Amino acid sequence: TQLLEQSPQFLSIQEGENLTVYCNSSSVFSSLQWYRQEPGEGPVLLVTVVTGGEVKKLKRLTFQFGDARKDSSLHITAAQPGDTGLYLCAGALYGNKLVFGAGTILRVKS
Amino acid sequence: DVKVTQSSRYLVKRTGEKVFLECVQDMDHENMFWYRQDPGLGLRLIYFSYDVKMKEKGDIPEGYSVSREKKERFSLILESASTNQTSMYLCASSLLVGTDTQYFGPGTRLTVL
Numbered sequence: 001t002q003l004l005e006q007s008p009q010f011l012s013i014q015e016g017e018n019l020t021v022y023c024n025s026s027s028v029f030s031s032l033q034w035y036r037q038e039p040g041e042g043p044v045l046l047v048t049v050v051t052g053g054e055v056k057k058l059k060r061l062t063f064q065f066g067d068a069r070k071d072s073s074l075h076i077t078a079a080q081p082g083d084t085g086l087y088l089c090a091g092a093l094y095g096n097k098l099v100f101g102a103g104t105i106l107r108v109k110s
Numbered sequence: 111d112v113k114v115t116q117s118s119r120y121l122v123k124r125t126g127e128k129v130f131l132e133c134v135q136d137m138d139h140e141n142m143f144w145y146r147q148d149p150g151l152g153l154r155l156i157y158f159s160y161d162v163k164m165k166e167k168g169d170i171p172e173g174y175s176v177s178r179e180k181k182e183r184f185s186l187i188l189e190s191a192s193t194n195q196t197s198m199y200l201c202a203s204s205l206l207v208g209t210d211t212q213y214f215g216p217g218t219r220l221t222v223l
Contacts, residue, residue, distance in 0.1 A: 004152075
């Protein structure tokens with residue numbers, strides 16, 4: 001079983017639609033990161049959230065860290081084909097390692 | 111910009127062969143990581159290194175070893191490749207351990223026949 005559960009696993013939507021990706025755990029994380037990975041490339045960091053309840057915005061992307069620091073969400077407004085990719089959440093356990101979720105494959109059709 | 115390069119994008123090897131995957135970073139980062147990425151399982155940590163000649167086992171070290179003789183280079187070794195090691199292998203580096211940003215290479219897709 002994954003320490004970090006991401007949902008949905010796959011999302012196919014039309015350009016202009018909104019969507020939310022969820023990342024849930026029973027563990028508490030010191031921080032949580034979101035990465036985006038395009039085909040043939042390694043993941044690239046989008047954002048790090050550190051404080052419980054924190055909300056960060058990156059253009060049309062909104063990231064939220066749960067109050068208890070066990071979950072996070074990524075909301076995309078008016079999705080574009082360029083948003084297509086694999087979205088990964090990664091939690092930092094107190095200590096050292098990052099633990100990754102299985103990822104959400106997003107496909108935005110024009 | 112941080113650059114992490116991996117020696118091969120695609121590799122095909124036979125069962126029982128010894129396989130070397132090389133990773134080089136150009137930002138003087140202390141920490142380097144090897145992950146494997148499989149559909150539905152995400153990234154799983156194989157080994158990491160926080161200093162030259164230092165290494166720590168990750169979550170799935172069995173069947174793998176690593177070498178870090180120079181700060182910028184971290185090698186993953188499959189002593190005797192098996193078909194269940196067919197996967198995408200990603201190398202990453204970071205300045206600090208834990209919450210710091212990890213910078214990834216483009217990955218090596220290894221197929222073991």
